[in-house]
Amino acid sequence: MPLIDINNPEIIKFLIENYQKNAKLRMRWNTINADKLQKAATLQREEKGYQYTDVLKASITSGLSALSKDYKSDARNRRLKAINDGTHIPAVADMRKGHSIVELGLGNTKDDPRLGRPDTDLSIDPIMRPIDPKEKKILHKGRPDFGRVEYLKKRVRTIPEDRYYFAETSNWIYGWRLKDSYLGKKAHGPEHGRVWHLAREKSRTGPSPDPIHYNSAQRLSNCTV
Incomplete structure (x- = not known):
């Protein structure tokens, strides 16, 4: 569907008439229902003056009943002793030794x-x-x-x-x-x-002369190159 040409004078006149018609209908509806609107916007119940702390107190109070029931039902479990899987629980004294500075020989207490x-x-x-x-x-x-x-x-x-x-x-x-x-x-x-x-x-690095006990090269024959 092609867009309307808003620069066309006839289209502009049509839009203005529809805007005005819509505004008149809204004004007429507000006039007819003015009493209902005033009644809906007015607080009809008695104001109690609750604060933010009052709301928190009410939410906490509502959960106290359930908390007291749980406390009574868990009383039996609180009287029971904890079951240990082993007779001895390793602690700091049972840690592996032999890795301190003194035991490694890196220092002494004196x-x-x-x-x-x-x-x-x-x-x-x-x-x-x-x-x-x-x-x-x-x-x-x-x-x-x-x-x-x-x-x-x-x-x-x-x-x-x-x-x-x-x-x-x-x-x-x-x-x-x-x-x-x-x-x-x-x-x-x-x-x-x-x-x-x-x-x-062994610590000598780089090129070095031959040791003294090395003999110099000898010619074996006249044909040796």
């Missing part, structure tokens, strides 16, 4: 009293090792020979494994606790020992 905790203590293990009291005194003395900057300079000279119990960054993994490895325990033998020379030869 140097760090924080490690001497009971088995029931679930606090986190300390991250840093105890700081030398001599280094701590640097912080409390005046500058320029002492102070925070000098303390950090002194502290950075200590290797990370002497400051921390575990490698806290991925960069510390390389060379971490190298003293516990084969090279740290056995390679430091006598200066002219077999193991020490072997470690020194």
